[in-house]
Amino acid sequence: MNKLRVSRILNQLRCKSPFDGDCLPSRVSFFGWGRPSLPFPHLWNYKEPIRILDGYFHNVEHLSQSGKHNRYFEVPALPTVLVTRDPAVIKPILFATGDKPGQFDRDTMPTDGIARATGEDSMLYANGPLWRAQKKLAAPSFGRSNLFQPETLGEFEQTFRHTAMQRLKRLHGIQSESGEAVTRVELEPEINVVMLEMLVNNFFGGKVSEDDLWDKYVPSLRLLIDHMVNDTIEAHWLRPFKVFRKSSERLMAAQKDFEQLTDIALAGRQTGAGMWARFKSDAPDEALRSNIRVFLAGAMEATSSLTAWTLSHLARSPEWQENVYKEVYAIDVYEPESLKNATVLHQVLEETLRLTPSLYFLPRKSTVDTWIDTTDERKLFMPKDTHVLLDVWHANRCEDFWGKAVSGYRADIFAPERWDVLKDKDYSAKNLQHFGFGFGPRTCPGVSLGRLEVALAVGAFVKLFKFKAVNDSVGAYAGVSTKPDDGVLVDLELRDEFR
Numbered sequence: 001m002n003k004l005r006v007s008r009i010l011n012q013l014r015c016k017s018p019f020d021g022d023c024l025p026s027r028v029s030f031f032g033w034g035r036p037s038l039p040f041p042h043l044w045n046y047k048e049p050i051r052i053l054d055g056y057f058h059n060v061e062h063l064s065q066s067g068k069h070n071r072y073f074e075v076p077a078l079p080t081v082l083v084t085r086d087p088a089v090i091k092p093i094l095f096a097t098g099d100k101p102g103q104f105d106r107d108t109m110p111t112d113g114i115a116r117a118t119g120e121d122s123m124l125y126a127n128g129p130l131w132r133a134q135k136k137l138a139a140p141s142f143g144r145s146n147l148f149q150p151e152t153l154g155e156f157e158q159t160f161r162h163t164a165m166q167r168l169k170r171l172h173g174i175q176s177e178s179g180e181a182v183t184r185v186e187l188e189p190e191i192n193v194v195m196l197e198m199l200v201n202n203f204f205g206g207k208v209s210e211d212d213l214w215d216k217y218v219p220s221l222r223l224l225i226d227h228m229v230n231d232t233i234e235a236h237w238l239r240p241f242k243v244f245r246k247s248s249e250r251l252m253a254a255q256k257d258f259e260q261l262t263d264i265a266l267a268g269r270q271t272g273a274g275m276w277a278r279f280k281s282d283a284p285d286e287a288l289r290s291n292i293r294v295f296l297a298g299a300m301e302a303t304s305s306l307t308a309w310t311l312s313h314l315a316r317s318p319e320w321q322e323n324v325y326k327e328v329y330a331i332d333v334y335e336p337e338s339l340k341n342a343t344v345l346h347q348v349l350e351e352t353l354r355l356t357p358s359l360y361f362l363p364r365k366s367t368v369d370t371w372i373d374t375t376d377e378r379k380l381f382m383p384k385d386t387h388v389l390l391d392v393w394h395a396n397r398c399e400d401f402w403g404k405a406v407s408g409y410r411a412d413i414f415a416p417e418r419w420d421v422l423k424d425k426d427y428s429a430k431n432l433q434h435f436g437f438g439f440g441p442r443t444c445p446g447v448s449l450g451r452l453e454v455a456l457a458v459g460a461f462v463k464l465f466k467f468k469a470v471n472d473s474v475g476a477y478a479g480v481s482t483k484p485d486d487g488v489l490v491d492l493e494l495r496d497e498f499r
Contacts (some may be wrong), residue, residue, distance in 0.1 A: 001223055015027065019072065019082075019380065019381055021379040022379055023070065023088075023089065023380040025071055025072045025084070025380075026064075026066075026071055026106040027072055032055070034058070035055045039073045040052070040053065040073065041233055042233075046229075046233040048478070050393060050478045053389070056391070057071065057394055058118055065400075066086070066378070069085050069086035070082065070089060072081075073195050079386060080385075082389070083388075083389045085395040086395070087372075087375070087395055087401055087432075087433060088376040090392075090395060092372045092373060092375060092440040094390065097228045097364060097438040098127070098191030102368055104364040104365060104370075106442075107363035107387055108363070108389065110232065110303050110363045111232060113229060115170050117224055117227065117228050118293040118297065119294075121287075122134075122291045123416035124298070125297075134291065137280075138291075174326055182491050182493045183492050184489070184491050184492070185490060186487040186488060187489075188483065188484070188487040188488050193218055194457055195457065196217065196452050198457075200261065200264060200265060200296070203275050204264075204265040204266075204274045204275065204292075204441055205276060206265070216257055217261050218300075220253070220261075221259060221297055225480050233357065242463065246335065262293055262296065269285065297480075299450065301358075301480050302444070302446075304360045305358035305483055306349070306352060306353065307457050308484055309484060310348060310349060312469065312488050313351075313355075313491045314350070314458075315467050315469035316414070316474075317414060318468070320344075320414075321466070324345050324458070325462050326344075327344045328459040328460075341451075346455070347420075348418040350436075352414075353434050354436070355396060355414055356476065356484075357393060357436050358436070359436070359484065360391075360392055360482050361388075362392060362435070363389055364390060365386070366383065370382045370384075392434075395435070396434050396435070397411050399413050406422075407465050409421070463495070464498055465493065467492045467493075468489055468490060469489070470486070476488050
């Protein structure tokens with residue numbers, strides 16, 4: 001054991017802070033009365049990650065600003081964990097993510113179950129030259145300038161109209177049997193099918209029937225996504241027993257279905273179908289499989305999350321639901337100009353991403369002893385190998401950053417009108433970030449695709465239906481992404497013009 005490590009362990013035992021500068025985090029104790037959860041994942045709390053993060057910011061109002069928003073946890077002989085909800089700290093760390101000396105690396109430990117399911121050579125996990133090469137290849141397919149061409153939007157709309165009509169026919173059947181005008185339905189399963197169909201059949205140019213999506217591929221992907229979370233924590237806590245554990249037949253069948261879906265997505269490459277027409281590379285199909293898996297599982301998960309949360313909020317905000325309807329009811333064709341002018345819809349989506357982000361934390365790791373300059377001109381020293389959790393969920397709900405003093409509305413409520421207040425105050429994207437699709441060089445490459453898919457889905461849904469939440473309030477289920485924990489349970493009825 002070297003001298004530096006011995007010194008670090010001694011300092012940990014003395015509870016001496018490893019940080020320095022004028023942006024010092026405060027220490028989280030191992031035990032704490034009234035705290036929602038222990039400040040680390042274990043076998044009994046890992047399915048409630050937001051509660052774990054809640055524990056870091058429990059009873060902090062009496063602390064100084066830097067200590068209130070930046071918290072660290074240490075166990076002797078183990079690396080330090082820093083959790084920050086401070087945008088002034090989050091931004092420079094995201095900007096300094098890369099493979100250059102002194103930059104932060106992706107910390108894959110909290111999500112390594114995803115790597116085992118999709119592959120470790122994808123854009124999600126690669127760093128350095130491999131990641132830059134993959135990003136360059138993906139740019140023409142995912143770029144806003146290509147996606148927002150009239151012909152591309154027309155293809156998306158065509159796919160979605162077909163899917164929406166299938167949902168409409170299904171709803172008609174349910175209502176005919178019940179004889180009721182209002183149907184109680186859980187929307188999340190419907191949303192998963194819509195988003196996966198748009199991704200596979202339109203974006204990748206595949207050919208998958210609605211029945212196969214509904215009965216086979218969506219259930220398999222949902223099972224695998226849940227398994228990714230379980231596998232991450234079990235790999236750390238049950239490693240000694242892994243040799244005695246076998247995959248269930250159901251899980252193995254789901255993995256086989258995932259490979260079939262990957263084959264379907266890759267098949268369009270031979271004919272230049274969908275986005276493949278803009279993909280220029282001589283890389284063999286096998287070299288692309290990991291990224292295709294990430295796009296299939298990740299894009300369905302992220303877009304389903306954003307769509308589910310948006311509809312959940314609108315189901316509890318009849319005024320905003322009608323505002324969106326008034327904006328989209330006359331849109332017959334989703335062209336670049338019509339989407340550009342849908343300002344109410346975009347306000348609703350931005351507020352949804354702020355209040356209930358799909359990506360609720362972003363993991364990083366310091367590769368060397370590091371000084372960072374915060375965006376409000378403070379300095380923070382961070383020791384090598386610090387695990388950093390950039391807590392987007394709590395940053396976006398913090399009154400200091402998004403509350404009445406800043407936006408005119410409480411930070412913890414759904415209020416799309418706050419974006420008008422922020423605009424009037426001349427706040428720009430550089431001033432305020434909700435980090436909904438990440439930030440900096442590792443921003444999600446599918447941000448334009450995701451926004452387009454969700455705008456189409458939400459706009460068309462509001463145009464067809466009126467819907468009201470069954471439950472007055474809803475909590476958050478957090479796995480790979482966040483979702484409303486009631487599955488978006490609503491009372492649904494057709495609008496008069498579609499009866």
